[in-house]
Each structure stands twice: as structure tokens, then as C-alpha cells.
Amino acid sequence: MWYFDSPKIIFGEGALAHLEQIEGRRAFVVTDENLVELGFVKTAQDHLAKAGIESGVFSQVEPDPSLQTVVRGADAMADYQPDWVVGLGGGSCMDAAKAMWVLYERPDVKPEAINPIETLGLRQKARLITIPTTAGTGAEVTWAIVLTDTEDERKLGLGSRENLADIAIVDPSLSKGMPPRLTADTGMDALTHAVEGYAASWANDFSDGLCLKAADLIFRFLTRAYEDGNDDEAREKMANAATLAGLGFGNSMAGLAHSLGQAIGGVFHTPHGRAVGLFLPYTIDYAARENPLRYAEIAGYLGLPCASDAEGAGSLSRSIGELLGRLEQPLSLKEVGIERQALQERMGKLIENAENEAYTVVHPRVPTAEELERLFLYAYQGQEVDF
């Protein structure tokens, strides 16, 4: 028994204008200052105004939003009393919007206690629209919320199926002109979702096709989007791919690259997509030594050499490494700029964080604490996994 969840998705050039068809009274936009300056927030507010909806804005969402930011935003939301919440931005803004919405509906709940086990009873006050402005996180179609506990230096995987958006608006024009580094980081996040969503032990018939199609689109279009931010076709395909991958892994699970990447991100503040993308080949190689089948299936779908399961998994890992090279992404933690001594000093915390991620236990091969340490060290050196 399992579920498949999805918002209503409006996609393609001009999709943002769907805001003019929304029925309601007041909308509260959760976003960041950069998107205010770029004019995206004003554009969204103009569309809402045409629907007769007045809107307020909380624009203080930072990268890797903290529990404290979410509480502050929820207070502002409670003052404004919206009947729509709009998460506009990258994964940080959309995740913050989800969490603020929960707290607005349920002021008795603490953000770190948002969980998929207890009933929240949302949608008594408002509903949620998500609008991604990058092409990567898939947060527009997942119920997961990643917040940072700054005191514990840990990213918290939270969320409830109830906090899935009602409407996701995927308009590729919003990611046009996105800087190359952000394009690469977010695109690699999407690829990691696609690959891990397919390989996870929670994968299912409903998520598989989404993950495969997303991986195919990303391999074909990410480099183009990186090299030319105004390549309309590449932007559109990457926007769609990120949402497909979000649906795929959101209805399956992510895997070990996310555990390791989030552990690193929680301590060293490495951008999420850069971190998980870096770990993806290492975690494929690690799992494939015992369980290569699912990676080989992806390789087969992508038309990579795949005479045996082991060869297929190896082909996939190598292709991802080559893609990282084309995107000029770091291939090791050393290249990320992390000092070896700092890594060693924080190793206990990194291992503890990684092994307590649910992603870890659904990976095709579940590592011990010792193996997690080796994976961090191998990824630091850029060394091929041989264990």
C-alpha cells in the first residue's frame, strides 16, 4: 500500500497568468528579496490583482531557511489572514511557504514537529500555490519541507502529505536568465531526484516513469540551459524535468546522495544541488557494488552502454561525472573548498546527520557508520569508490 500525490500542475510559457483565474480574497506571497528586485513578485501580484485578490509579501526567506524564519513568516501571515499562500522562488521559498502555512493553520504546532504521521487538518484558512523560479528542487510538487536547525547544524526533513500544494505553476519564463552556476546546481539537484527516486527501495510503478523521463530530459537539456540561459527550449524542458523529478522522488524517496549532501550542507552550508550532485556518482558506485540493477535500468533507458547490470551502473555514474565536468561543477569536497581538517573535526556530526536521514535506509545499499565516513573521505579526495 502506498500513495501517489500531486498538485494540479499548470505548466508552459505564460502559465503564471493562471493566477488571474484564482478565486479568493487575499494572498500572501512567501519569497526572497532577490525575486522582489527581479520584479517576479510584482508580476505575480499584478496577476492576482486581476483576479481581484489583494496580496501581501514576506520576502525574508534566506537560502536554507531556518526554523526561526518560518516562525517569523507565520506570524506575519497570521496578521495578514490570507486565503491563499503563494510560495514563489526556489526550494527554500516554497518549503518556507509550506511550513509557514502549517503554522498559520495550526499555531499550536512547532515547525520542527511537522510530520507525516499526525493529522494536521489544513485548508481551514487557506490553500497553497507553489511557483518555482529555478528548475531543480521539485518542491512545487512535493510535500517535503527542508528547514535548518541552526543551533543543531542540521537540516531537518519535515512535512506532511497535507502540506502538498493545491496548485503548482511551472512557468519556464521565470527561470530564463538564471545564472549558470544556479542553473547547474539546481539542475543537478533535479537529476539526483530522478536517479535516486528510481533507485530507492520505495520506488514504484507510478514514480518510475516520471524519474526516467526526467533523467532523459536533464541529460539532453541541462548543458544547453547552462551554456545559454536564454535557450527557451532548454529552459522549458528543464523546468518540466525538475517538476517530473519532484513528482518521481516525492512519491518514492531520495537516497544516499541526499543524506550526505544535506549533512554537508547543514554543517558547511554548501548549496544543496551542488552537494547532492557531487555525491551522486559516489553513492551510485557504492550501491552498485552490491545492487546495480536499478541504475542499469536507467542507463538502458538513456541508451548508455549496459551489457551487464554492473556495466550499466558504471556507465550511468561515469555519464553523471562527465555531465558535472561539462557544468564545471566540483567533483570533490576539496574542490568545494572544504578544509580536510574541518571535515575531520566535524565527521562525527556528519555521520550522525547522514545516518538518521530516512533517505539513507531506502538507498539500494545501506551503509554502516564506518562506510559513511569512508564515503565522506573518498568524496573529499575525489577517489573512486572501491568498497
Place this chain on the structure above:
Amino acid sequence: MIKFATDEWAKALMEKINESEAYAQAAKTWEGDFYFIIEADDKIPEPIYIYADLWHGKCREAFATTDPSAKEPIFRMSGPVRNWRRVIEKQLDPLQAILTRQFTLKGDMVKVMRAVKAAQELVNCTTLVPTEFPE
């Protein structure tokens, strides 16, 4: 073979937990006791409560009872015997089972969500008990 959800089974589980280095490592900071509740059905005439006092990677006490007031544990995980069997036989992922409400879990969710590895190792311990389920 040991009959499932008997006091003997609870004691055997405690032994497996205390023998497990993997559990000791994963749960080294865990503090919290459980009732694992087997709901009544046509094979189980009344609910059975398996109490386990889990503390810093060890199980300090375990027993089976039909008296829910025997202890006041901070966590309660409840489900029918068929679902317990599927988890113990590794046919059902316990986390997925909780997410789909095939088990109910009550207690401090913040705490339990930060102990994924310990939970996995605990399930691994249950698989090591040679268990006879009611047919």
C-alpha cells in the same frame, strides 16, 4: 521457535537488542520507552502490549502484558498482528507502514523522526528472534 507477543518473545527481543552492536551504536543517545501494541483480532483475543525500555543503545527491561496501565511509556506503536508479521519478515517497510497508517505511532514525533537509523536497527533485531506467529 518462540510464540510472537509472549513474555518469552519480549525477553528474547531484549536479548537480541542487547547483543546488537549496530543497535548500540545507532541508538547511543536514545532515551525513551515503548509499548509495541498488537491489536486484538480473530487470532488475538485482547490487545497485547510489549513493553521495551530503550536507553542509550540498550534495552533495560522488556515484558509482555495485557494490562495497558502496567507502564506509561512515552511512545506507543500499534498495529494488527498481520502487519507486525510483515515488518518482522521484512515484507513491509516500517516507516512506510507508519506513513500509510498501517501502524499508528504516538509520542514525541520530533524525537522519533531524528532516530531513523536506530529504528531500522531495532527492526533488524526483531528479525533475529525465531518467531512463531499465530496461524
